[in-house]
Amino acid sequence: MPSCPLKIAIFGNECQLHNERAIARVVQCLAQHKAEVYVDEPFLDYLRQSGNLPTYPLTPFTGNHFDAQLALSLGGDGTFLKAAGRIGQKQIPIVGINMGRLGFLADVPASKAEDALNDIFNGEYRIEEHVVMKVEAGNEPFGGNPFAVNDIAILKRDDASMITIGVRVDGERLITYQADGLIVATQAGSTAYNLSNGGPIVAPNTNALCLTAVAPHSLNVRPIVLPDNVELQLSVESRSHNYLVAIDGRSTKLVQGVDIHISKAPYVVKQVRRNNQTYFTTLRNKMMWGADSRNADMPNSHSEEG
Numbered sequence: 001m002p003s004c005p006l007k008i009a010i011f012g013n014e015c016q017l018h019n020e021r022a023i024a025r026v027v028q029c030l031a032q033h034k035a036e037v038y039v040d041e042p043f044l045d046y047l048r049q050s051g052n053l054p055t056y057p058l059t060p061f062t063g064n065h066f067d068a069q070l071a072l073s074l075g076g077d078g079t080f081l082k083a084a085g086r087i088g089q090k091q092i093p094i095v096g097i098n099m100g101r102l103g104f105l106a107d108v109p110a111s112k113a114e115d116a117l118n119d120i121f122n123g124e125y126r127i128e129e130h131v132v133m134k135v136e137a138g139n140e141p142f143g144g145n146p147f148a149v150n151d152i153a154i155l156k157r158d159d160a161s162m163i164t165i166g167v168r169v170d171g172e173r174l175i176t177y178q179a180d181g182l183i184v185a186t187q188a189g190s191t192a193y194n195l196s197n198g199g200p201i202v203a204p205n206t207n208a209l210c211l212t213a214v215a216p217h218s219l220n221v222r223p224i225v226l227p228d229n230v231e232l233q234l235s236v237e238s239r240s241h242n243y244l245v246a247i248d249g250r251s252t253k254l255v256q257g258v259d260i261h262i263s264k265a266p267y268v269v270k271q272v273r274r275n276n277q278t279y280f281t282t283l284r285n286k287m288m289w290g291a292d293s294r295n296a297d298m299p300n301s302h303s304e305e306g
Contacts, residue, residue, distance in 0.1 A: 006121070007036045009061070009068035009092065011083035012043040012099075013075035019099040020052040022110040023074055026097065029114045031056040033121045038066050040086075043074075068092050070120070070272070076100020077192075081248045084130075084149050084269045093127055093270040095120065104191055104286050107277060116274055128204060128273050130188045131228050132265035135247060138258040148247045149269050150189030152262055155181035155214065157253060159240040162217055166235040169226060174211075177221065181214035184232065184262055188269075191287060199223045201289070204279050234260040 008030060016023065030037050031054060039047070041060040047053050064086060071094045073083040080096045087094065096106030097113045108116045119125055133148045156163045165177040185194035190202040190210050199212035200223055209230070212223040236243050236256055244251050245260065254260075283289045 005034050005036050006070060007068040008038065009066050009071045009087075010037065010039045010043065011071065011073050011075075011079060011086065012040065012046075013079045014042055014046040016046075016075070016099055019074075019110065020047070020050040022099060022113065023047060024052045024054055026072070026074065026113050026117070027056060027058070028054045029117045033117070038068060064088065064090075070095065072097060073106055074099050075106065076103055077105045078249065080105040081149055085145050085147065085248065087269070088145075088147070089267045091267065091270060093272045095272045102286055104282065105188065105271070107282050107286075108274070119274055120272060124275055125272050126275060128271045129268040130271060131186050131207070132267060132269055133184065133186060133209075134263055134265040135245065136261045136263075137245065137254055140252065140254060140258070142245070142247060142252055143250060145250070146247065147265050148189070149186065150192050150248050151183050151185040151194060151246075153181055153183045153193060153214070153244075153246040154234060154236060154260065155244040155246060156238060157240060157242055157244045159238065161239045162215075163243055164237040167211070168233040169230050171231075171233070174224075175221070177213050177216060178218065179213040179216040179221070182234070183210070183212045183214060185210040185212065186228065191283070194223075195287075200225060201283070229264050232260075232262040234262070236260070 038059045038061050041062050044058055044060045071083055071087055071092045073080040073094055073096045083094055097108045097110060098106040099110050130149055133152055135146050135152050154165055162178050162180060165182045167174040183194050183197060187202040187204060187206050187208055194210050194212050197212050197214050199210045202208050207228050209226045209228045210223055213221050238256050242253055242255050245254055
């Protein structure tokens with residue numbers, strides 16, 4: 001990192017009843033490094049009400065009106081995704097400090113936040129890039145943010161009946177799903193909603209998308225992995241004549257008859273990783289991947305903390 005004061009933007013969840021002291025330690029660490037700190041205004045108001053903030057200049061910002069060289073996400077994976085959406089094409093690297101529950105994207109434990117920040121200020125880190133998807137559907141603005149880091153889900157709404165989803169890949173027919181929905185997940189999102197529905201885990205730098213049906217009404221439908229540079233066209237039919245599109249959990253109701261187009265966005269999300277933090281370590285520790293009591297006494301079977 002540069003020797004001049006580092007500009008840092010902080011995003012957070014305003015429901016952190018047991019994390020005020022951990023957040024105060026983060027701010028204190030930034031103060032020790034003489035960083036210029038900017039905080040999302042609703043989160044800053046929440047922190048000031050908690051009364052645990054150290055005395056240090058904190059500048060509020062709203063919307064996308066901020067500039068920084070580094071962003072901190074204080075919360076869980078949902079907070080990280082919201083921060084990524086706010087940052088958008090600014091290409092500001094994000095550090096995910098986990099103050100939520102699972103914390104797969106937010107992979108720095110709150111107890112290790114100061115160590116991680118010290119490493120970053122000393123230049124001991126690496127940048128991992130996440131592919132972003134863009135969704136288009138007629139003139140629907142999707143709340144001004146049609147981009148997804150994790151997944152885009154097409155889901156039934158207002159009816160117990162299934163929906164029909166026809167899929168074309170680069171113009172060629174792939175399949176017509178009869179299901180409760182369809183998940184289009186990036187590599188980063190492969191361990192989220194995709195995994196919960198039986199989709200595959202995709203390792204970093206694989207450049208792939210996963211298509212995974214939600215409760216398909218067929219024994220012959222299985223998830224499929226596609227290159228992440230394809231263009232998808234989805235045609236949806238529903239008995240209720242409408243359905244939901246969830247972009248990283250942000251839901252919008254659409255009316256059938258308008259095709260959905262999904263493609264690779266023109267930018268990536270940059271995430272700061274500690275040099276000693278690996279994907280497979282996180283996969284084992286956070287997701288309990290491969291856990292087997294029969295291996296408890298075998299070498300290298302114990303969990304490692306990132």
